[in-house]
Amino acid sequence: MTRIDVWLWSVRLFKTRSLATKAVTGGHVRLNGDPVKPAHAVRPGDRVTVKEPGWTREFEVVELLNKRVGAPIARKAYVDRSPERPAFLNVPVAKRDRGAGRPTKKDRRAIDRLMGSGD
Secondary structure, three states, X not given: OEEHHHHHHHOOOOOOHHHHHHHHHOXXXXXXXXXXXXXXXXXXXXXXXXXXXXXEEEEEEOOOOOOOOOHHHHHOOEEEOOOOOOHHHXXXXXXXXXXXXXXXXXXXXXXXXXXXXXX
């Protein structure tokens, strides 16, 4: 038997167990279509739905894990049945080179234009 919050953390869907617990408690995670509590048991064959900003991801439990494992092993523990990631979530993000210092006024204006909030 594995708790749903532990399983979500161990298959690397959440960075920490406390984030997984908060998501389950907040109603962002459903098991077989029903809202659950963090201590609810997960079994192979269950469908886990995780709501993220902008889209909903769906997973089928294949294997139960109690400890966090590496990414290649974690991917074998579930089948990702999520719809394709929406295009609006793939917008490029403005990044600066490491060690470039604070942006100048000219850089800030360029970033504002890129992000759509400039004049």
